[in-house]
Amino acid sequence: MKTNRRIASLAVLAIAAAAALPAAAQTVTLKVHHFLPGTSNVHLNLIKPWCDKIAKESGDKLKCQIYPAMQLGGTPAQLFDQARDGVADIVWTIPTYSAGRFSKSEVFELPFFTRSGRGSSQAFWTYVNAHALDEYKGVKPLWLHTNDGSSFHLSAAKGVKTLDELKGLKIRAATRLNSRMLAALGATPVQMPLPAVPEAMAKGVIDGAMVPWEGVPAAKLQEIAKSHLDVPAGAPKFANSIFAFVMNQARYDALPAELKKVIDANAGAEASAWAGGTGFDSVVAANHKLATDRGNVVNALADAELTRWIKASESVDDEWVKEVTAKGANGKALLDAARALIQQFDR
Structure with missing residues (x-):
């Protein structure tokens, strides 16, 4: 009997000890959703490498389960809301597929505005964080970028x-x-x-x-x-088109500090420049050659x-300024700010 009680006691202690382990000791699997096929450049050369990098830097405590081609359901226009609502933990999408909701951000889609993916992506990240973060409520932007035009x-x-x-x-x-x-x-x-x-x-x-x-x-x-x-x-x-790689804010907030640091180290202006440059600028010549x-x-x-x-x-441009101003923002000032950032980063 004493032996049985001792085994039971040890089992209880083991369960208690496991429950007391810090959250960081457990593997966190992030559901990543996007609309392109699994053979696409963005899947293979942006999303997967980013996921591999956070896995390595977290000691495999952060892992991704990637769902390409809308495998979690819905349409590309619904991806942003899927991240906000927790259907997915992270999505890669074109925010302006949801027409009218990202009117301040879409300044980077105006005609004859950008020259390169890398430079305009740095400008876009900086612009959103200064002027348009209210359009991203419920999510944490990880990278914000453009394409190569x-x-x-x-x-x-x-x-x-x-x-x-x-x-x-x-x-x-x-x-x-x-x-x-x-x-x-x-x-x-x-x-x-x-x-x-x-x-x-x-x-x-x-x-x-x-x-x-x-x-x-x-x-x-x-x-x-x-x-x-x-x-x-x-x-x-x-x-151009604008792109957002965003994470459900509550999911990010629930991560232990050490895993937040890994996410943060792979987000921001440099990550955005990497996405625009590595993901888009770097493949233009090769894809051009496919056609020729x-x-x-x-x-x-x-x-x-x-x-x-x-x-x-x-x-x-004029219509965009009028629309944004009608919504309560200063359209002319926002356009000037975006152009100044293009001059700074994309020349």
Whole structure:
């Protein structure tokens, strides 16, 4: 009997000791959700390496379970809310897929605004933290970044070189400001997420798509498109999209201090610059070559033609300023602040 009581006592002590272990001794698995396939550049070269890094630096106390291609359900436009509501612990998304909710942040999607992923991502992180954090309530931004800037990828073999040739074409847009720019240029915008582009273009629903070179392989645009259009070298890109890698705030707050430090060390301005540079800028040349190797035509606007396109789209900036001001912010001041940060980081 004494032996049995002793064993029982030891068992109770063992259970109590296990319960008393600090939370940091337990493995925390983070559910990470995004809308691109598991073969995509962002999955393989951004999200997975980031997850591997926090696992290593935490001694495997932090791990990710990554769910690509909306495997947890919902639509790309719902991803931000999934992070806020705890459906996922972390998401990577385009916030402006939820139209009208990130009006201050979307200044970085204005036409002819950014030049590179790395520089504009540093500017975007700095801008949001100074002027637009209220748009990210319920989540903790880890990185905020842009892409390498959108180019045109078109079905027509001869391509487009002038504003007149663009008029009337049905072109995919990623966000509402992309759509406004296309309309201002005389095209017909068709707004859709990237995964919908290949079928729409292959079936002739659209004549082309605005997509960064980074996204070309994921949408197989080197195969579907016959021609492509870039801005002149060194010029600001046609348009951009903003991206957010954000964590449920309550999930972050519940982490022990040592694991918060690991997350914090892999978040912020430098992480944002890494995302824009490594994830987007670094693959442009290789993806460009995918198109030229297939014999596709790659055009670039002449400088004088670029001036026409910029002038034709100026109304998009003005409309954005009016809308943001109507919501209670100082649209002109925000635009000036964003441009100043672009001058600082993206030149």
